[in-house]
Amino acid sequence: MALKDMVKAQAYGLGFDLVGIATLGPVESAGTFDAWIENGYAGEMDYLPRGAAKRHDSRLAFAGASTAIVVGLDYGGREPSGPVARYARGDDYHDIMAERLNDLHRWLQLEVGRAVAGKAYVDTGPILERDLARRAGLGWFGKNTNLVNPRLGSFFFIGSLLVDLDLAPDSPFEADRCGSCTRCLDACPTNAFVEPRVLDATRCISYLTIESKGEIPDAFQEAVGSNIYGCDICQDVCPYNVKFARELREPAFAARDAIRDKNPETLARDLLAMDDDEFRSAFKQSPMKRAKRRGLARNAAVVLKNSVSRECCSRGS
DSSP states (O other): OOHHHHHHHHHHHTTOSEEEEEEOSBOTTHHHHHHHHHTTTTTTOTTTTSOHHHHHBGGGGSTTOOEEEEEEEEOOTTSOOOSBOGGGSSSOHHHHHHHHHHHHHHHHHHHHTSOOOEEEESSSSSOOHHHHHHHTTSOEEOTTSSEEBTTTBTOEEEEEEEESSOOOOOOOOOOOTTTTOOHHHHHOTTOOEEETTEEOGGGOHHIIIIIOOSOOOHHHHHHHTTOSBOOOHHHHTOHHHHHHOOOOOOGGGSOOTTTTTOOHHHHHHHHHHOOHHHHHHHTTTOGGGGGHHHHHHHHHHHHHHHHHHHHHHHTTO
């Protein structure tokens, strides 16, 4: 068996759902990303412009980097929708995926019988991993900007292990299978898509409830609806998710007790009642810590206000 095939088999054995190989080098989408930043669509995410050189050429991640082993890990698109986006209901995907990628790195070194320089990336560095994933044949850029796989949809995390080892690359995913469909664009409550594949993050519910540090602008509060942390709407309506999304198979991503089976109003009240110690205990090793207790309390207040408004409207008052 060729080393490339052995690497893929090992990655699948570690629990990943998708694996592809890409050669590092100049990044096709880097210029588009730079323009996106310049247009102000990143909002308060000041960390995104950093590391521009590595964004433009992935070989600069470290000396000798030549190949990316790109993986996808499904997080259960068949789980019911709710006030917390599916990806954030369990343990932090950064930790889960980085640990497995590091396991893959250690295995690779043993297999080739020498030290292999390598670095795992899971949404934490200036590498445009979505671009690497497309180059590795894992999918195409959907009109909602997510990478879409034709057999899995888009409810999966992307990670990559960059190594100084030459492996035969897979063919890039060249097709655009969105066709004339615009369901994701039409469904966005805040009209966050400037055009297909261009997201103004400052209007996106995920940005407003996670990344933004200030108050949610009045113009968007009603559109936030019952979303306390993140938003899955543009993925929920995608035909590839409707047809191919999977049941949750990774126990680490199952909803934790603080979230499980709670409607938006109940969860919102629970969050507002938590003190710092209760918050740290409930959301230890959770992606939701990113918004901090103050941010979640802000979101909870908006959700409760929206709930009261809906109730009043339903009573005709």
